[in-house]
Amino acid sequence: xxxxxxxxxxxxxxxxxxxxxxxxxxxxxxxxxxxxxxxxxxxxxxxxxxxxxxxxxxxxxxxxxxxxxxxxxxxxxxxxxxxxxxxxxxxxxxxxxxxxxxxxxxxxxxxxxxxxxxxxxxxxxxxxxxxxxxxxxxxxxxxxxxxxxxxxxxxxxxxxxxxx
Numbered sequence: 001x002x003x004x005x006x007x008x009x010x011x012x013x014x015x016x017x018x019x020x021x022x023x024x025x026x027x028x029x030x031x032x033x034x035x036x037x038x039x040x041x042x043x044x045x046x047x048x049x050x051x052x053x054x055x056x057x058x059x060x061x062x063x064x065x066x067x068x069x070x071x072x073x074x075x076x077x078x079x080x081x082x083x084x085x086x087x088x089x090x091x092x093x094x095x096x097x098x099x100x101x102x103x104x105x106x107x108x109x110x111x112x113x114x115x116x117x118x119x120x121x122x123x124x125x126x127x128x129x130x131x132x133x134x135x136x137x138x139x140x141x142x143x144x145x146x147x148x149x150x151x152x153x154x155x156x157x158x159x160x161x162x163x164x
Contacts, residue, residue, distance in 0.1 A: 034046065
């Protein structure tokens with residue numbers, strides 16, 4: 001067999017030469033560090049590394065990032081859970097509204113909804129829904145009357161907590 005026919009694998013560059021830049025380092029919840037790495041081929045990609053990583057260059061990036069060589073490492077920030085991804089049971093929904101001291105105001109606001117067809121939809125959803133979602137007609141029409149135009153900002157954290 002001709003040696004020229006066998007693909008040759010380039011030897012690995014020493015640590016530090018596999019990449020040209022590291023930006024936006026931040027800790028993950030398991031003490032690894034996520035960042036963006038620009039590799040020597042010019043490609044920038046998200047990258048996560050740790051002290052026990054299997055690749056030398058990954059351990060090098062971790063050690064240098066932990067030493068703030070690429071700027072301060074941002075602390076871990078848990079992912080934000082969108083209320084629109086959470087559904088509440090009737091018990092969770094009524095308990096939430098009541099715990100916020102808004103149950104009577106919420107029920108009264110249903111009666112202020114116009115036109116009548118939408119008011120009936122809101123009454124029906126409030127009294128008969130088997131689940132409550134962030135974007136249902138009841139919420140989009142009644143919540144602004146109770147919490148104001150910033151109702152989503154005012155209610156989001158409580159909604160997510162109630163769904164847990």
